[in-house]
Amino acid sequence: MLKGKKVIAIGERDGVPGPVIAECLGGAGLEVIFQVTECFV
């Protein structure tokens, strides 16, 4: 599924922020190549 993929983490201000996603996936050994926190309105 995610194994071997380069991951783009798009967090949301009212959900899970990008840096948290990146930290969790990085801790899983995945390569996060971009992370950001968007504000969906």
Add this chain to the structure above:
Amino acid sequence: MNFENQGIIKRLADQYGPENLAVVLGNGDAQGAEVFAETVTQGDPTYAGPLAGVPLKIPVYHVLEDEVMAVVPEKLREERLQLSSLVIDVEPMRQVLQASREKL
């Protein structure tokens, strides 16, 4: 999705190949997740950003989906995601994103 981030994702897809990428979202509601997923699979639905007419077909997941949570180390899951998993209803997003992945 804002235009700056669309541009960055387009550039990364050009650099690495979209087939080598996955997007993991952290949206708090299914509507936002659906729009973001559409943007990186079918192209910008507003037809205004850099991904307008660019169907990258990148598979999209939500960080709180079981498949993603399962790979996150337990300590990080408890410290960083447990609270979010209590307040965010992930099921509607799982349905939207699973449908999006099945269309790829």
